[in-house]
Amino acid sequence: MRVLVIEDDRATGDYIQKGLLEAGHVVDLARTGKDGLFLALNEQFDVIVTDRMLPGPDGLAILRALRTSGIRTPVLVLTALGDVDHRVEGLDAGADDYLGKPFAFSELRARLDALYRRPAAKAEATLLRVADVEMDLLKRTVKRAGKPVELLPTEFRLLEYMMRHPGQVLTRTMLLEQVWDFNFDPNTNVVDVHVSRVRRKLDQAIGATEATPPLIRTLRGAGYALGQDD
Amino acid sequence: MIELPRLLPRSFALRAALAAAGIVLAVCMLGFGFGYVRAQAALEQQIDLAVRAEAESFITDFEAHGVAGLLEAVAMHARRQSGTRVMLQTLGGQQRAGSVPGAPPALRGYATLHPPQGGSWRAIGAVLPGGLNLIVAANLAATDRTAAALAGTLPVAGAVAGIAALALGFLTARRLEHRLRGVRAAAEEVMAGDLTRRLPSAGTGDEFDQLTATINTMLARIEDLVRDLRQVTDNIAHDLRSPLSRLRQKLEAAQAAARNPAADAQTLAEASAELDAVLATFASLLRIARAEAGLRTTAPTLLDLSALATGMAETFTAVAEEQGQHLLASITPGLSLKGDAALLRQALANLIENAMLHGGPGVTIRLGLSQLNGTTHLQVADNGPGIPPEEFSKVTRRFYRLDRSRSTPGTGLGLALVAAVAQLHGATLLLSDAAPGLSVTLVFPPGA
Numbered sequence: 168m169r170v171l172v173i174e175d176d177r178a179t180g181d182y183i184q185k186g187l188l189e190a191g192h193v194v195d196l197a198r199t200g201k202d203g204l205f206l207a208l209n210e211q212f213d214v215i216v217t218d219r220m221l222p223g224p225d226g227l228a229i230l231r232a233l234r235t236s237g238i239r240t241p242v243l244v245l246t247a248l249g250d251v252d253h254r255v256e257g258l259d260a261g262a263d264d265y266l267g268k269p270f271a272f273s274e275l276r277a278r279l280d281a282l283y284r285r286p287a288a289k290a291e292a293t294l295l296r297v298a299d300v301e302m303d304l305l306k307r308t309v310k311r312a313g314k315p316v317e318l319l320p321t322e323f324r325l326l327e328y329m330m331r332h333p334g335q336v337l338t339r340t341m342l343l344e345q346v347w348d349f350n351f352d353p354n355t356n357v358v359d360v361h362v363s364r365v366r367r368k369l370d371q372a373i374g375a376t377e378a379t380p381p382l383i384r385t386l387r388g389a390g391y392a393l394g395q396d397d
Numbered sequence: 398m399i400e401l402p403r404l405l406p407r408s409f410a411l412r413a414a415l416a417a418a419g420i421v422l423a424v425c426m427l428g429f430g431f432g433y434v435r436a437q438a439a440l441e442q443q444i445d446l447a448v449r450a451e452a453e454s455f456i457t458d459f460e461a462h463g464v465a466g467l468l469e470a471v472a473m474h475a476r477r478q479s480g481t482r483v484m485l486q487t488l489g490g491q492q493r494a495g496s497v498p499g500a501p502p503a504l505r506g507y508a509t510l511h512p513p514q515g516g517s518w519r520a521i522g523a524v525l526p527g528g529l530n531l532i533v534a535a536n537l538a539a540t541d542r543t544a545a546a547l548a549g550t551l552p553v554a555g556a557v558a559g560i561a562a563l564a565l566g567f568l569t570a571r572r573l574e575h576r577l578r579g580v581r582a583a584a585e586e587v588m589a590g591d592l593t594r595r596l597p598s599a600g601t602g603d604e605f606d607q608l609t610a611t612i613n614t615m616l617a618r619i620e621d622l623v624r625d626l627r628q629v630t631d632n633i634a635h636d637l638r639s640p641l642s643r644l645r646q647k648l649e650a651a652q653a654a655a656r657n658p659a660a661d662a663q664t665l666a667e668a669s670a671e672l673d674a675v676l677a678t679f680a681s682l683l684r685i686a687r688a689e690a691g692l693r694t695t696a697p698t699l700l701d702l703s704a705l706a707t708g709m710a711e712t713f714t715a716v717a718e719e720q721g722q723h724l725l726a727s728i729t730p731g732l733s734l735k736g737d738a739a740l741l742r743q744a745l746a747n748l749i750e751n752a753m754l755h756g757g758p759g760v761t762i763r764l765g766l767s768q769l770n771g772t773t774h775l776q777v778a779d780n781g782p783g784i785p786p787e788e789f790s791k792v793t794r795r796f797y798r799l800d801r802s803r804s805t806p807g808t809g810l811g812l813a814l815v816a817a818v819a820q821l822h823g824a825t826l827l828l829s830d831a832a833p834g835l836s837v838t839l840v841f842p843p844g845a
Contacts, residue, residue: 269676321711347712351684351743352677354750357712360719 168213168283169193173203173229174245175221179268183216186272187279200224207233212240214279219246219257227260234261241282245270254350273389277336284335295330297394298382300369302330311372321346322365329383329393338390362391409577410570417566418559425555436547440540441519445507448521451481452533459525467531471495480539484532488524497534504532517541576605580612592620632796633682636809637675644671681810685795688740688817697735703728705738706745706766706775713749713764722753723761732766732773734841736822744818747811748777748837756781756834771843778836789828815839 170192174180180196187194195212197203200223207215207229215233219226226244233240241263254265264278295302299312307323309316318326325346329337339358343349347357366383373379384392459467467485471494474483484495490502497520499512504522511517520534579597586594595616596609651664710726717724745764752762756779765776784792791797793816796809819826819839827838 319711319715321708321715347708348739349742349746350739351680351746353746355713355716355753356719357716360716361712364715 171195171212171215173197173217215242277338297333314372316372333394413570414567418563421562422559429551444519448533468494481535497532685817700738703730703732726764728766740818744815752779773841776838778831780834783835
């Protein structure tokens with residue numbers, strides 16, 4: 168994908184650029200808000216990453232300018248402030264995601280992938296299907312290979328989010344934010360516990376064995392992914 | 398800006414004394430002036446009455462004995478050389494008996510006469526039947542002397558009063574200045590860094606003592622705050638320096654060692670973990686500071702506390718079970734309050750995770766939400782080892798950790814955040830002995 172990175176901090180900008188290049192993406196790096204806005208308005212990008220604090224127009228000003236010009240490119244805002252209220256402010260301004268510095272590169276990459284692959288805002292589907300799992304959002308039921316799977320509300324929300332992003336890397340922080348609405352890191356392994364419960368229930372439905380390829384894969388140091396990478 | 402030359406002394410005592418003396422002098426002058434005018438008017442009135450009485454007695458003589466009798470009486474009076482003079486003249490101004498210096502012809506009623514030979518006289522004239530004009534006059538010299546004497550004493554009295562006011566004002570102001578100097582000296586010592594210094598009190602309980610008592614209370618509060626701040630700063634320094642020092646040693650050792658991909662990878666992973674812990678501590682501190690400063694992460698909205706607690710219970714029930722612990726929830730449905738959902742969620746997570754971490758294996762945690770007399774009680778209790786009651790007030794401090802929990806993971810900031818969130822929501826944070834175990838309750842006021 169083609170990514171525009173607007174970041175005035177040289178080290179951070181180079182770090183993001185290098186990482187994304189290595190991942191096989193095309194990267195344009197702008198060092199000031201002015202350059203960034205110019206590029207964003209005049210060229211096509213799949214995803215834009217912008218720092219919140221920039222010389223010239225800052226991240227939120229760029230965001231507003233883009234949205235007023237009718238450019239709907241997904242934008243991820245980076246900030247050293249990293250606090251929730253800034254997060255809310257950023258999302259209100261039209262950001263699609265928000266990431267506090269410092270961050271792990273794997274976290275940024277997973278979030279950019281999620282933004283890039285995010286389905287266009289089509290009418291809410293009422294039936295989600297990934298591999299042999301079927302989720303009915305109206306009846307709140309889940310079936311695997313036609314067999315019912317009983318899930319608790321939190322587990323249901325977790326699986327729903329994973330099914331909406333099949334094959335993508337979902338980090339623990341992403342899951343905490345999206346499924347639990349936690350904007351802090353709990354001291355206990357909340358995500359792992361619930362993922363393993365959902366996985367167990369899905370596996371029990373078809374009497375899976377060690378040999379069955381896992382539906383929910385654990386990616387060491389990164390997070391989880393549902394289904395095969397596509 | 399151009400500094401104008403000072404017309405007034407800088408000393409408060411001198412200025413106060415001068416002002417007092419000035420006011421006393423002004424009041425004296427006004428009072429004495431008014432008295433002088435009134436006294437003179439009274440004297441003149443008395444003379445008017447005297448000449449009128451005299452004139453009336455002559456008219457009685459006239460009515461009794463006719464013109465001859467009157468002439469006789471006037472002549473007799475003239476010979477007596479008293480303070481008053483009498484004259485009888487025709488309406489044409491021809492003198493018949495006695496004399497009044499400078500008398501005009503045909504005088505009727507009162508008049509003040511200023512004869513060419515000097516002096517001044519107060520006269521009354523009456524026209525009698527037969528074309529005679531009777532004039533009685535009194536010398537004003539005596540009255541003028543009295544007025545002059547009065548006028549002479551007034552400035553002296555005024556001067557004495559002024560000097561007295563000056564002295565009194567100066568003394569009072571000096572006393573005031575003296576006390577202020579004590580206050581200033583003490584305040585300067587406080588500014589110089591001696592926060593234990595207090596302002597002197599005269600022990601009289603007057604307004605000054607009340608003021609110094611108030612300021613002393615304020616100083617005590619500042620001293621407490623500064624001590625707390627120092628404590629926190631020390632703790633932050635300690636809690637952040639330890640992992641950073643460890644990190645530095647680790648990197649130094651790795652640098653010195655021979656390059657080995659496996660060992661280096663291990664070192665880097667450990668270094669990242671160490672840094673993450675430091676960053677987490679920073680984030681917690683920031684969040685507590687923001688909550689304490691009354692800064693919410695979102696605008697307070699009416700939120701369903703029951704739903705929030707139910708969600709948290711479900712999430713952590715699974716976590717507890719996985720660790721061989723139990724979480725039992727008893728949540729009254731339909732309870733809501735105005736607040737910050739993100740912060741309340743974190744506070745509740747901190748309480749539940751604290752209970753898991755410190756309660757030990759097999760601990761049972763109870764999460765309760767109920768309403769009692771309009772107040773909303775959000776409670777997390779465990780049956781673990783609990784904490785000694787004397788530690789209750791300390792555990793909500795930042796970085797405070799019980800000795801026995803120093804080795805367990807955690808930043809020592811969990812309860813401090815809960816306390817800050819409680820404060821932000823106007824809630825009371827109650828710690829109690831669950832016998833056994835610890836019970837922490839957030840009591841939200843009615844209508845919160």
